[in-house]
Amino acid sequence: MFETTSKTIKIEILAGMTSAVVTMPVAIAYGYASGLGPYAGFVSAIVLGFIAALVGGTSGQISSPTGALTVAISVFVVTEIEIQGSLEAALPVLMAIFVLAGCLQLFFGLLKLGENIQYIPFSVISGFMSGVGLIIIVLQIPNTFGVPSGIYTSVISKIFNIFYFFDQANWLAFAFVVATVGIIYIFPKITKKIPSSLVALLALTGLAYIFELDIDKLGAFRIDMSQFNFISIDQLSHTETLLRILIAAASLAFIGSVNTLLTSVVADKMTNSVHNSNQELMGQGIGNLLAGFFGGFTGSGATACAVANIQAGGRNRISGMTTAFFLLIFLIWGGNFIAEIPLALISGIMISIGYELLDKVTLKKLIIIPRVDAVVMVAVMGLTAFYDLLFSVSLGLIISAIYFMKKMADQVEDDSNQSKLELMIYELIDTFDDAEDFKDKVFIKTIKGPLFFGFSTRFLKTIRAISPKVEVVVFNMSLVPYMDYSGIRTFKDAILYLKSKKIKISFCELNKKNYSLLKELDIIPSQVPEKYIFDSIESCVMWLDEPGNIDGSIQDDSQVYFPSAFTPNDDGIRDEWLIMNIEKFPKCHLQIIAPDSILVFESHGYQQPWDGIFNDESLPTGAYEYVCQLDPNDPEEITGTVNLIR
Numbered sequence: 001m002f003e004t005t006s007k008t009i010k011i012e013i014l015a016g017m018t019s020a021v022v023t024m025p026v027a028i029a030y031g032y033a034s035g036l037g038p039y040a041g042f043v044s045a046i047v048l049g050f051i052a053a054l055v056g057g058t059s060g061q062i063s064s065p066t067g068a069l070t071v072a073i074s075v076f077v078v079t080e081i082e083i084q085g086s087l088e089a090a091l092p093v094l095m096a097i098f099v100l101a102g103c104l105q106l107f108f109g110l111l112k113l114g115e116n117i118q119y120i121p122f123s124v125i126s127g128f129m130s131g132v133g134l135i136i137i138v139l140q141i142p143n144t145f146g147v148p149s150g151i152y153t154s155v156i157s158k159i160f161n162i163f164y165f166f167d168q169a170n171w172l173a174f175a176f177v178v179a180t181v182g183i184i185y186i187f188p189k190i191t192k193k194i195p196s197s198l199v200a201l202l203a204l205t206g207l208a209y210i211f212e213l214d215i216d217k218l219g220a221f222r223i224d225m226s227q228f229n230f231i232s233i234d235q236l237s238h239t240e241t242l243l244r245i246l247i248a249a250a251s252l253a254f255i256g257s258v259n260t261l262l263t264s265v266v267a268d269k270m271t272n273s274v275h276n277s278n279q280e281l282m283g284q285g286i287g288n289l290l291a292g293f294f295g296g297f298t299g300s301g302a303t304a305c306a307v308a309n310i311q312a313g314g315r316n317r318i319s320g321m322t323t324a325f326f327l328l329i330f331l332i333w334g335g336n337f338i339a340e341i342p343l344a345l346i347s348g349i350m351i352s353i354g355y356e357l358l359d360k361v362t363l364k365k366l367i368i369i370p371r372v373d374a375v376v377m378v379a380v381m382g383l384t385a386f387y388d389l390l391f392s393v394s395l396g397l398i399i400s401a402i403y404f405m406k407k408m409a410d411q412v413e414d415d416s417n418q419s420k421l422e423l424m425i426y427e428l429i430d431t432f433d434d435a436e437d438f439k440d441k442v443f444i445k446t447i448k449g450p451l452f453f454g455f456s457t458r459f460l461k462t463i464r465a466i467s468p469k470v471e472v473v474v475f476n477m478s479l480v481p482y483m484d485y486s487g488i489r490t491f492k493d494a495i496l497y498l499k500s501k502k503i504k505i506s507f508c509e510l511n512k513k514n515y516s517l518l519k520e521l522d523i524i525p526s527q528v529p530e531k532y533i534f535d536s537i538e539s540c541v542m543w544l545d546e547p548g549n550i551d552g553s554i555q556d557d558s559q560v561y562f563p564s565a566f567t568p569n570d571d572g573i574r575d576e577w578l579i580m581n582i583e584k585f586p587k588c589h590l591q592i593i594a595p596d597s598i599l600v601f602e603s604h605g606y607q608q609p610w611d612g613i614f615n616d617e618s619l620p621t622g623a624y625e626y627v628c629q630l631d632p633n634d635p636e637e638i639t640g641t642v643n644l645i646r
Contacts, residue, residue, distance in 0.1 A: 008316075015314030016322025022308040023049070023064050023323060024330060025197045028218075028338060029349045030065035033139070034297055035077035035087070036094075038218060038338055041065050042331045043296030046324045051287035052301075053320025057279025058264040059271045060314045062305035062323055063287060065297065067357055068132040068255050073297050074139075076248045078153065093245060098292030100249035101256065106285025108257055114277025120258060123369075124396035126359040127377040131384025131392060133357030136350050138385070143347040144177045146170025146216060156386055172215055173344040176204060180348025195308065197349055201341065209340045218346070220339040254393070256300040260284050263301030270310045304356075376400055424567065424645060425537055431565035431643040432545050440469045441550055442541070446476040451487030463494040471550055473498055476537050478509035483517055495527050504550075506532040508540045538567050546580060558584060560630065565643035568612035576609035577642060585630045592642070593625045600624065612644050621646050 023045055031041020045064035052063035076097060080090035108114065134155075141158045142149045145165040152161050180200045187196035208215055264275040280301075288298045309319050359377075366374045376396050383392030425444070432438050443466050466473070483491070495505055505528045510518070515533075518524045524533065534540040544550050546561055561580035568575045582588060583606075592601035592610060600614040612619050621644055628638045 009318060011313040012316060012318035013322050015309050015312035015319040017326055018312035019062050019305050019309035019314065019319065020323045020326035020330070021198050022195045023062065023302070023305045023327060025195075025201045025349055026302065026305065026353070027064055027327065028201075028341065029346045029353070030067070030070040032218065032343075032346050033136070033350060034065070034070050034073045035081075036073075036297055039331075040296050042327060043294050044291045044299045045296075046327045046331065047291040047294050047296055048284070048287035048299045049327070050321050050324035051290055052280075052283040053317045053324070054283070055279070055286055056283030056320075057276030058267050058301065059273045059275065059316060060267045060306055060310040060319065061260075061264060061275075061280070061301050062309045062314075062320055063260070063284065063299055064302045064305055065299045066256075066259055066302050067136055067353055068129065068259055069252060069298050069300055071132050071135045071139075072248075072251055072255060079244075093241065094297075095292050096245050097248045097252065098296070098298050099289050100245060101252035101298045102285045102287070102289030102292060104249060104253035104285070105257055105281050105288060108253065109278045109281030109283075109285060112278045114257075114261065114279075114281045120397065121373070121376065121400040123362075123373040123376040124380055124393060124400060125258065125262065126362045127380025127396060128384050128393055129357050130359045130363065130377070131381040133354040134381065134385040136354030136357065140177075140347040140351050140354070141165055143216070143343045144174060144351070146173030146344060170215070172213060173342070176208075176215060176342050176344035177348040177351065179204060180345050181352055184349070184352045197352070200345065200348065204345050205337065205341050208342050208345075213342075216343045218338055218341045218343065220335065252298040256284060256288065256298055257281055260301035263303045263306055266303055267301075267306050267310060270307065271315055372399070425541060428538065428565050428567060428643075428645055429541060429545075431645070433564060438541075438545060440467065441471045442474060442544055443467070443470045443472070444474045444476060444537070444541075446479065448479045450481055451483040451491055459490060460494055460497070463497060470503060472504045472506060472544060474506045474508060474537065474540055474544075476508045477511075477514060478537070480514060481511070483514050488517065488521060488523075492521075492523060492527075495523065499527060504532065506534065506540055506544075508534045508537040542566070560585070560628075560638070562626065562628070562638070562640055562642065564641070565645055566612070567645050568618070576611045578609055579606065582606045587632055589629045589632065591627045593627070594619070595622055595624070612646075618646070619644060 027041040027045040028038045029041070031038040031044070034040060048063045052061065056063075077087070077090070077094060080093050081087055084090040084093065138155045138158050141162060142152075142165060145168070147165045147168045147170065149158070150164075152158050152164065158165075183200040183203065184196045187194075187199050207213070208217070260280060261275075261277055264277065264280055267273075268275050284300060291297065291299065305323075309323065312319075314320070362369070362377060366378070369377075376399050379399070380392045380396040383395060429435055429438055445462075463473075498505055507518075507524075507528060510533065515524070518528075524530065534543070542563055542565075545563070547559065558581065560582055563577065563579070566575075566577045586605045588604070588606055590601070590603045590606050591599060594600045594614075600619060601610045603610070623641045623643050626640055626642055629636070630638065
């Protein structure tokens, strides 16, 4: 990705050290919040961070435990402990969840699903992240006041019973939370070279240790391999257990992938590069898979850590792997320090993280943004915080998808906004000898947008409501990029209805894919003959204006027809004034006179049709008179007006 030199390596190592300093308190806080302990948080940051940096596809990316995933994991941990009876008994199931989540992410990458992140509406992402932020803040209430949760374990119960915690508060713990948040937000005003969360961690932990303050602490932990108790075949044989594992793993894989690729976008902007979404998901998948085996839990790309790494100069894989190395050193030799960290300090860090996750910009603009986006954002946020993370995202996607399909269907059916081309076509029709009669007989329907399963029955109602005077319906397909089978079925029903009314159908500007599809489904030429297929709507309406083409009557091949207009707009279509059957009169004499009486074109035999050019310059839009003598021996002249339209 980048040229590696001794100077580059030095910068990358220093950047890795900086991001390790930022990542350490996050790993500790999220490890504790997950219910699995600081050790699990460290393992996740080390194993996932190293593998994702080695295999992934984002410059400067740092991976570790993150808020959205930790909230979901904490729910799964509590659920499994209630079912299994203890954390130790629940670990095999949890390990299976984390490993499977990694496997799913790996498959996402192999199946090249990484690019699909762009199809998730921002309102869903905003609502989800804000909901997660709200959960994180509310879950800190017990430790903020230094009171055990007791029976109040859910988010709602903590909010409704906040006075229970307030009445029994340990105000020293509360002071530590306030001090932690204060340092995190005030210290950057002094300097941003040292992470403020690290300053809070060192300063307040040192304060509690030196003065032996009566405040709850993380306590000692040991590095063990108890997580290597693999899930048994007997457990997997239970449908309920297997279903819980699959749902939980799918939730973590989805949340982790979205979170990672959003962070990748941030990293791209900072490094002026373009990440490989699928490669990144494969790196995340392998990293989370191995992290689960070694006693960690599912993590993802961490925006704050990645930003710190990039700002310090980290641009390639070395900084990410170095971050993991420094975290490993701290894990091995920093256990005594971790044991002394006050729980209230961790709560303060988590509250600041939760606050940063709230999409404050969008929340302030809820009244201004489109109503559906506002509803989706608030619904996803509320459901995420008070019901279920995966359900909230799924519902948000469903609402957004339905609304999008409705808007697309409305666009297909709405002719209120006429394009410049459509306005030119009607200007062209107005030049015909009997323009009003042509408009009565020819109905032009411009379809705007894809013909898909949202292509509603209102389209059929529009077709059935056309005037009984109509003899030809022209479907302008220039704005139809895609057709699926459901949309084509609706379209075919409309065509069959028109055929039953003896109305001819014409297609204009079908792209190659749509033309092939209509031909394969025998709509062309069974329902619409090839002669009614045109490359442009200009060609179609001008052909229909020629004698006999609307009603299908037999034309006199000797009859000369002078079109009332042409469109020399350099698109290769009707760029010349084509006079029907003029070739039968090789000695004809034709003159064209501009409105200011200047002769702008003269031809004997009309071998080279008029193209609207005079003295190498394009003539302006307007009505030009023509005088034509078909036979030099016959003094009779044919006169008229041709409209040049650009």
